[in-house]
Amino acid sequence: MHKVLGRVRLIGILGLLVVFATLAASCGRGDDFPDRDIEWYVGFSAGGGFDTASRFIAEEMSTDLGGTVVVRNLEGGGGRRAAQEINKVDPDGYAISIMNMPNQILAEKLDPQGVDFNQLSWLGRAVIQTYGLYTAANSKFDTPADVVALGDDVRFCLSGLAGHSFLVASVTTEVMNIAWHPVTGYKGAETQAGLLRGDCELALGPMAGSTLTAVQGPDFKALWIYEDERFAPLPDVPTVTELGFPELGGGKFANNGLVAAPPGVPDDILKKLVDSFDKALQNPDVVANINKKGMAVKRLTAAETDDVVKGMDSIVVEYLELVRAKSKSQ
Amino acid sequence: MLAGFLNMGDPAIIGAILLGTTLGVVFGVIPGLGSVIAMTLIMPFTFGWDPLVAMYVFAGIIGTASTGGAVPAILLNTPGTIANVCTTFDGFPMTQKGEGGRALGIAATASGLGTLFSIIVLAALLPVAKLLILWFTPPDFFWMVILGLIAVTFASRQNMIKGLAAGGVGILIALIGFSSVFGVRRYTLGSEYLWDGIEIVPLVIGFFALSELIVYTSRGGTIAPSTVKLGGFKEILRGGLEVFRYKAILLRGSIIGTVIGAVPGAGGAVANFLSYSTAKQASKTPELFGTGYAGGVVASESANDAKDGGILLPTLTFGIPGNGEMVILMAAFILHGIQPGRDLLVNRLDIVWAIILGVIAAQVLTTFVILGAGAWLAKISLVPVKYIAPFVAVLSFIGVYAVRSNIWDVALAVFAALVGFFMRRAGFPLITLVIGFVLGHLAEEKFTQSLQISQGDYSIFFTRPVSILLLIAIFSMLGWTAYKSIRMATGDKKVEA
Numbered sequence: 001m002h003k004v005l006g007r008v009r010l011i012g013i014l015g016l017l018v019v020f021a022t023l024a025a026s027c028g029r030g031d032d033f034p035d036r037d038i039e040w041y042v043g044f045s046a047g048g049g050f051d052t053a054s055r056f057i058a059e060e061m062s063t064d065l066g067g068t069v070v071v072r073n074l075e076g077g078g079g080r081r082a083a084q085e086i087n088k089v090d091p092d093g094y095a096i097s098i099m100n101m102p103n104q105i106l107a108e109k110l111d112p113q114g115v116d117f118n119q120l121s122w123l124g125r126a127v128i129q130t131y132g133l134y135t136a137a138n139s140k141f142d143t144p145a146d147v148v149a150l151g152d153d154v155r156f157c158l159s160g161l162a163g164h165s166f167l168v169a170s171v172t173t174e175v176m177n178i179a180w181h182p183v184t185g186y187k188g189a190e191t192q193a194g195l196l197r198g199d200c201e202l203a204l205g206p207m208a209g210s211t212l213t214a215v216q217g218p219d220f221k222a223l224w225i226y227e228d229e230r231f232a233p234l235p236d237v238p239t240v241t242e243l244g245f246p247e248l249g250g251g252k253f254a255n256n257g258l259v260a261a262p263p264g265v266p267d268d269i270l271k272k273l274v275d276s277f278d279k280a281l282q283n284p285d286v287v288a289n290i291n292k293k294g295m296a297v298k299r300l301t302a303a304e305t306d307d308v309v310k311g312m313d314s315i316v317v318e319y320l321e322l323v324r325a326k327s328k329s330q
Numbered sequence: 331m332l333a334g335f336l337n338m339g340d341p342a343i344i345g346a347i348l349l350g351t352t353l354g355v356v357f358g359v360i361p362g363l364g365s366v367i368a369m370t371l372i373m374p375f376t377f378g379w380d381p382l383v384a385m386y387v388f389a390g391i392i393g394t395a396s397t398g399g400a401v402p403a404i405l406l407n408t409p410g411t412i413a414n415v416c417t418t419f420d421g422f423p424m425t426q427k428g429e430g431g432r433a434l435g436i437a438a439t440a441s442g443l444g445t446l447f448s449i450i451v452l453a454a455l456l457p458v459a460k461l462l463i464l465w466f467t468p469p470d471f472f473w474m475v476i477l478g479l480i481a482v483t484f485a486s487r488q489n490m491i492k493g494l495a496a497g498g499v500g501i502l503i504a505l506i507g508f509s510s511v512f513g514v515r516r517y518t519l520g521s522e523y524l525w526d527g528i529e530i531v532p533l534v535i536g537f538f539a540l541s542e543l544i545v546y547t548s549r550g551g552t553i554a555p556s557t558v559k560l561g562g563f564k565e566i567l568r569g570g571l572e573v574f575r576y577k578a579i580l581l582r583g584s585i586i587g588t589v590i591g592a593v594p595g596a597g598g599a600v601a602n603f604l605s606y607s608t609a610k611q612a613s614k615t616p617e618l619f620g621t622g623y624a625g626g627v628v629a630s631e632s633a634n635d636a637k638d639g640g641i642l643l644p645t646l647t648f649g650i651p652g653n654g655e656m657v658i659l660m661a662a663f664i665l666h667g668i669q670p671g672r673d674l675l676v677n678r679l680d681i682v683w684a685i686i687l688g689v690i691a692a693q694v695l696t697t698f699v700i701l702g703a704g705a706w707l708a709k710i711s712l713v714p715v716k717y718i719a720p721f722v723a724v725l726s727f728i729g730v731y732a733v734r735s736n737i738w739d740v741a742l743a744v745f746a747a748l749v750g751f752f753m754r755r756a757g758f759p760l761i762t763l764v765i766g767f768v769l770g771h772l773a774e775e776k777f778t779q780s781l782q783i784s785q786g787d788y789s790i791f792f793t794r795p796v797s798i799l800l801l802i803a804i805f806s807m808l809g810w811t812a813y814k815s816i817r818m819a820t821g822d823k824k825v826e827a
Contacts, residue, residue, distance in 0.1 A: 045734075047370035047658055075734045077508070077525035084522060111515065113522065155783065160511060183782040184511045185775045189657070193644065197464045199783050210660045292665060 033093055033269050034067035041074045041097035043082030049209055049293055050257045053127045054098050056289045057259075060280035065272070078163075079104050080113060087115045091262040093269035098126055101256040102312035103164035106323070109316055110162050118313060120260035121270050122305040123277045127295040129206030129255040131168060132225040132237065134215050136195040144223045144243050147202070153179045157186040157200035161327040165204040168226070168253045170326045171319050172204075175245055182326075192220065206255040207231060208294035226253040252315055257295075258305055274302045343684075346383045350390015351692040355699070357391070358398025360729050364411040365395035367732070369658040373665065381666035382684050388659055389688025392642075393445060394696040396598055396634045400437040401700065404627070405430050405553075405710045406722050408539035412530055413598030413634035416606035418538050419761055420619065420626030427622055428554040431562070431708035434700055435569025436624050437631045440580060442697035443573065444632035447584035448591065448639025449690055456647065456675065456682070466593050468783060469791045472776035473800035474590075475769045478604045480804060493762045496753070500766025503528050504774075511778045523738045530599070532730045532739045533767065536746025537760050539726050544751045546715040553718070554711035566704040569624070576628045579609045583632030590633075591640025598634045600772065603765050605633030611807055620761065638689055646674060646682055 040058045042051045051073065058069040074082040079100050086097040099117070108115055133147075141147050147154070156169045161184060173180045183200045191203045192214050205211045207225060212233060215222040222237045228249045230239060241249040261273060278299060280286055287297045300308060349372075357368035368391045376384035399410025404421030417437060424433035479497070506517045507527025518524035546553070573580060583605040590601035609629035610619040619626045645656040668674060668681055675682065700707075710718065730743045750760055784790035791797060 047366070047373070047661065052661075073735055076736065077522055080525065081522060081736075153785070160509075162508075181782070181785065183779060185779045189644070193464075197467050199468060199779070209664070210657070213660070213664065293661070294664060 033272055034065055036067070036094065038065070038067060038069045038093070038273075039095045040069050040071045041082040041085055041095065042071055043074055043076070043079030043097070043099070045075050046073050049129070049295055050098050050100065050127070052293050053257060053290045053295060056286050057126055057277065057280045060283050060286050061276045064276045064279055078107060080107060080115075083108075083115050083117075084113060086120070086260060086262055089262050091121070091264040091266070093261060093265050093273055096123060096259055096261045096273065098257050098259050100164075101258050101309065102167075102253075102316055103255070105309075105312050105316050106164060106167050106320075107162065109320055110323070116263075117260075117309050118306075119263040120309075121263060121265045122302050122309060123259040123261060123270075123274050124281070124302055124305050125256055125298065125300040125308070126259050126277075126281070127257040127290055128251070128298050129208040129295055130225050130227055130231045130251070131204065131253045131255060132207040132215070132222045132231075132234070133172070133202055133204050134195075134211070134220050134222045135202050136198075137219050137221050139195075139201060139221070141201065141223060144238060147178065147223060148176050148243070150178060153181060154202060155183050155200035156180055157191045157194040157203045158182045158184055159187050159191075160184050162323075164253075164255070166327070167316070167319060167323050168204050170323050171253075172248060174319075174322055175248055195220065207234060208255075212294050227251050252311065256308070256312075258309065270302075342380070342383050343386050346386035347390050347688060347691050347695070350387040350688065351394050351695050352390075353387075354391040354394030354692065355398035355696055358395035358410045359401055360410065360725060364399070365391050365655050366658060368395065369655065369662070373658060373662055376662065377665060381668060382680060384662060384666055385681055385684040386688040388662055389685045390692035392638055392655055392659070392685075393689035393692035396638075397438065397441040397445075397631075397693065397696045397700065400441065400631055401434065401707060402539075402722075402725075404433045404437060405707060406539065406718070407542040408722055408726060409534060411598070411634075412534060413602045413637070414630070415534055415538070415599065415764060416602045416630035416761075417627055417634075419606065419630070420621070420623045421630075422542070423620070423622030424624075424627070425553055425708070425711045428711065429565070429569075429622065430554065430711045431566045431704045432569035432572070432624075433627055434704035434707060435566035436573055436627045438697045438700035438704070439570040439573040440583070440628045440631040441635040442693050443580060444584045444587055444634070444636035445638055445689060445693040447581075447632075448588040448636040449686055450639075451588050452639035452642055453686060455643065466589070466796060467794060468776045468779040469794055470796040470800060471593065472773060472780055472791065473797050473804065474604070475773045475776060477800060477804050477807070478600075478607050478765065478769050479773060480807060489757060489759070492756075492758045496758045496760070496763040497766035500763040500768075501770030501773075503533075503763075504767045504770035511775060523736075527771075528767075529734065529739055529742065530768070531733050532743035533746050534764060535726045535730055536743035537750040537764065539722060540743060540747030541750030541754060541760075543715075543719050543722060544747060545754070547719050550715060552712050552714055562705045563702075566701055566708075569704075570701055572624055573628055576625045578612075579625050579628045580632050582609060582612070583629045584636040587633035587636025588640040591637030592643045593640075598637045599768055601633040601637045602630055603768055605629045607765060611811075620759075635693070638693075642685065642689075646685070 040054055042054050044050050051071070055071050058071050061069045074085055082097045083099060083104055086095060089095045105117055108117070135141050158165045158169060160166065161182065166182065169180065169182065172178070183194065186194050186203070189210060191205065194200050195203055196219065207215065207222065214220045215234065222234055224238050224240055224243060225231050225234065226248055227239045228241045228246070228251070231237065239249055240246070259277060261270060265273075278301075281297055281299050290297055353368045353372060354365060357364055369388055372387060372391070376387060396411050396413045399414035400417050400421070402408040402410045403414040403417040405425055407418050407422040409415045409418055421433045421437065424430060504527070506524055508515050508518070508525050515525065586605040586608065587601040590604060591598070606626065606629045609625060610616045613619065613625065641656055645659060668678055726743065727740050730739050731737065733739065753760055753763070780790050781788070792801070
């Protein structure tokens with residue numbers, strides 16, 4: 001009997017030890033975090049807009065968290081390699097990633113690779129780039145009304161038939177009732193060369209970096225931006241809402257650099273990351289450095305970011321068939 | 331311009347040129363790296379510097395990276411940058427014959443002259459640059475690529491069937507990956523790695539550098555016969571002066587480099603291949619190409635450095651960055667509050683001249699450094715391969731991994747090395763495979779783009795003046811080759827009779 005009681009006591013003590021150890025480990029997890037480097041995945045090449053913004057924010061977060069946030073470029077598939085990596089790593093808070101939204105949602109819907117963006121633990125928004133439509137300065141379109149009133153077939157210089165600009169072109173022309181067709185294979189500066197040569201009449205892109213510089217110069221002009229309010233660097237350019245198409249506004253087509261951790265990161269660790277990320281974006285030096293790269297900082301809370309992602313997801317779903325149909329017709 | 335020259339006496343600017351030149355050469359020499367990475371790394375440090383000083387650093391890197399890349403291409407069959415691939419075709423065979431110093435002399439001089447040519451063209455054409463850039467449209471580009479691909483067909487005259495097969499495989503490899511034109515994935519076998527297609531850096535380093543290592547380590551000894559006399563500085567100087575014997579190749583390479591450089595999206599690698607293949611096609615002795623022929627090195631190095639002037643044209647005049655280097659330069663402009671385009675040309679001519687003079691100064695400096703150090707560098711060819719091989723392998727793997735931090739790129743380089751090794755043994759030319767790979771996807775993209783512009787009307791390919799000129803060149807090339815083949819066959823019959 002004593003033996004049995006002794007065993008029960010021993011098992012009880014061991015059980016309690018296990019419970020205490022687990023509790024201690026889980027309590028200590030948040031307190032000790034981070035006790036090693038945090039990796040910040042960037043799915044794009046070094047030197048680009050999202051990469052540079054990530055480095056400015058990561059440096060500030062390193063100071064705040066008392067550890068090192070290391071930027072790691074996992075280039076490939078237009079950001080999909082980094083998205084897949086963040087989706088599968090351990091949810092311990094030691095890996096976060098910046099995503100190009102809604103571009104990556106569209107890519108995932110068109111060719112599913114198992115990443116559910118609604119399940120990721122969102123930290124907030126790092127940067128935003130206002131999207132706009134532009135043309136060559138000597139183009140036959142002088143005002144947005146010229147494009148809207150056009151009965152003719154208009155050509156858009158686009159990167160391809162699956163990217164964000166193709167989605168925006170498909171939706172815009174559908175809403176504005178414009179006959180159009182894409183001319184593909186134009187990346188970055190090639191688009192501007194295409195506009196000047198007359199390969200196409202219109203192009204879409206984020207009003208940042210070299211595109212913003214171009215439309216502020218004498219060779220190109222922006223016709224509208226996809227916002228409700230005017231964009232400070234282009235004060236004379238109207239918004240789609242002003243033009244009578246509020247359904248295209250609200251910044252839903254803006255290029256967003258949203259930052260996420262894997263699904264299921266413990267709340268206390270996620271809170272530390274979110275607070276540190278938000279604090280970094282409140283540093284005027286960080287904001288000034290990001291602005292210098294032609295991007296804006298418009299902070300979002302984690303919950304707001306979650307809502308923004310869900311909103312983007314529903315827009316992409318709404319227009320997915322239109323994009324597929326237009327893509328197939330080419 | 332005078333102010334620009336006077337500025338070059340400023341110690342800060344001398345320091346900037348030296349810094350840019352050193353970075354350009356070091357990043358050019360290490361396989362797989364290059365000017366883009368060098369410029370990306372230095373850019374944040376230039377924040378707060380005088381913009382003029384910063385521009386001299388960037389100009390130094392732009393002017394020297396591909397010249398630095400010629401050194402391992404010639405001595406180790408490992409192109410330092412992708413724009414040096416064709417330099418390996420004749421440069422390395424020269425090293426094998428103990429003529430590495432001479433090849434370095436040729437490369438350094440051809441690079442210097444190519445850069446000077448393109449920078450002079452840049453300075454002369456700045457006022458009318460806009461017209462020239464708009465002149466070259468997608469159908470013209472398509473015919474230019476076809477011209478290069480046809481030249482590939484004849485690039486392996488001794489074994490045209492194997493050459494054609496390798497070129498075809500190169501084109502097929504170029505099709506792997508996501509096609510932005512059609513919005514579909516092709517031949518990716520469900521692999522995320524293949525989404526972006528086959529990366530050129532591991533492919534080229536595997537084919538040329540690593541497969542050569544397999545050959546050498548299995549054979550042992552040294553790259554050049556240990557009994558050969560390297561010849562020292564005299565030999566290098568002879569190589570430098572020898573460039574002037576290939577005036578037509580030099581001029582053609584410089585023109586191709588400048589023109590291709592000015593077309594956004596093309597770049598040094600395309601210029602390099604087109605110059606080499608057209609030089610071979612136009613030569614009276616095409617069989618010498620690929621055997622250690624000095625003209626081959628001239629064609630390659632003049633074109634890849636002449637692209638520097640061409641590529642600056644759209645960047646400075648329109649603010650249109652034609653390649654990765656120029657994207658970083660544009661970012662540097664923005665960082666330093668400089669507006670490219672009309673504002674730059676009217677209000678900040680000091681910056682324009684800083685870049686022009688910086689590229690020239692850095693190129694001249696690099697040319698003299700290579701000419702001076704060439705004799706010492708060429709001694710690598712007499713070092714036993716067992717010591718060189720691990721060094722080259724490690725350097726190659728670091729370079730391959732550094733481009734995208736992807737370990738699968740290293741695996742691809744190893745796979746390419748094995749394929750390259752067996753292709754060599756079976757007599758399939760690797761050159762035509764790589765040319766097919768580089769030009770294949772461009773041909774597809776420009777063909778589709780042209781038809782999208784014309785909404786399916788094929789006449790777009792035959793109505794533009796540049797297209798017609800290129801078509802004439804293509805038919806002349808085909809006609810001349812057919813004529814030579816018939817004459818050769820007739821001559822053979824006469825001999826038999």
